[in-house]
Amino acid sequence: MRKPIALMLGLASVSALAVSQTATADIYKSGGGSLYAGLNYSFIDIESGRDDVDVGALSAKVGGLVSPYFGLEARAGFGVDDDQIDGVDYSLDNFFGGYATLNLANESPATPYLIFGFTRIELEAQSALGTTTEDETDFSYGAGVNVDITPEVAGNLEYMRYYDKSGATVDGLGLGVTFSF
Numbered sequence: 001m002r003k004p005i006a007l008m009l010g011l012a013s014v015s016a017l018a019v020s021q022t023a024t025a026d027i028y029k030s031g032g033g034s035l036y037a038g039l040n041y042s043f044i045d046i047e048s049g050r051d052d053v054d055v056g057a058l059s060a061k062v063g064g065l066v067s068p069y070f071g072l073e074a075r076a077g078f079g080v081d082d083d084q085i086d087g088v089d090y091s092l093d094n095f096f097g098g099y100a101t102l103n104l105a106n107e108s109p110a111t112p113y114l115i116f117g118f119t120r121i122e123l124e125a126q127s128a129l130g131t132t133t134e135d136e137t138d139f140s141y142g143a144g145v146n147v148d149i150t151p152e153v154a155g156n157l158e159y160m161r162y163y164d165k166s167g168a169t170v171d172g173l174g175l176g177v178t179f180s181f
Contacts, residue, residue, distance in 0.1 A: 034065035038156065040176030042077070044092055046123065048168040053090040056081030057172065068105035071113075074098050092170075093122040093133070095162065097140060109148040116141040119162045121170060138163045146178060154178045 042057045058080050063073025079092035099117030119140040125132045144158030156176040163170035 034071075035062075035181045036064070036073075036178050037062045037181075038176050038178035040077075040156065040158070040174040041080075042160075042172040042174035044079075044162075044170060044172045046090065046092070046168070046170050051085060051090075053083035053085060055079050055083050055090065055092045057092050057095070059095070059174075061178075063099075063101070065103070069103050071101040071103060072099070073101065088125050088127045091124045091126070093124050095119055095121040097162075099140070111146045111148075111154075112143070113146070114141070114143050115158070115160070121163050123170075136163060136165060138165050144174075152180045154180070 038061050040059045040061070042059060044055045044057050046053045046055065056079065057077045059075050059077025061073050061075040063071055065071045074097070076094070076096040078094045082089055082091040084090070097117050097119035099115050101113045101115050103111055103113045105111060117140055118137060120135070120137045122133060122135045124134075140160060140162045142158055142160035144156060146154040146156050148154050154177070156174070156178055158172075158174045158176070160172045160174065161169065162172060
């Protein structure tokens with residue numbers, strides 16, 4: 001009499017474990033694992049005093065989800081489009097940083113997130129009088145949304161405040177694609 005009850009409890013436990021693992025995998029929403037890589041194009045706005053310039057940047061990111069709600073990633077990028085005002089050519093030479101993400105994992109194809117970390121950014125201004133380069137690091141933060149296209153590919157829209165010090169700000173609106181492994 002005890003064997004059938006033990007057998008039924010054992011089968012129920014195995015079934016519950018299988019359902020639990022499936023539910024956890026659904027939260028990740030990725031057919032692959034929790035590692036990802038991606039490319040973004042960002043429309044960068046640089047404001048310093050009365051100067052306001054718009055440049056473009058291409059960046060790559062690699063990261064991983066520690067849990068469905070928390071991730072870590074590294075990014076690096078460089079400027080691909082400069083802006084010129086009053087004979088001065090402004091450019092974003094490069095940037096890189098480390099970030100944490102807080103993800104609102106859900107069952108829809110869209111996953112909103114908050115991102116924060118530190119960015120090192122190098123800006124350049126060049127004119128007939130010479131070249132000036134600034135290399136600074138600051139706390140960065142932003143918000144975005146990943147939208148699944150397939151289980152392994154997601155589109156991305158993101159706003160970031162990369163830099164905000166000494167009256168200068170660097171903001172970006174990025175569009176990209178992310179591949180999950």
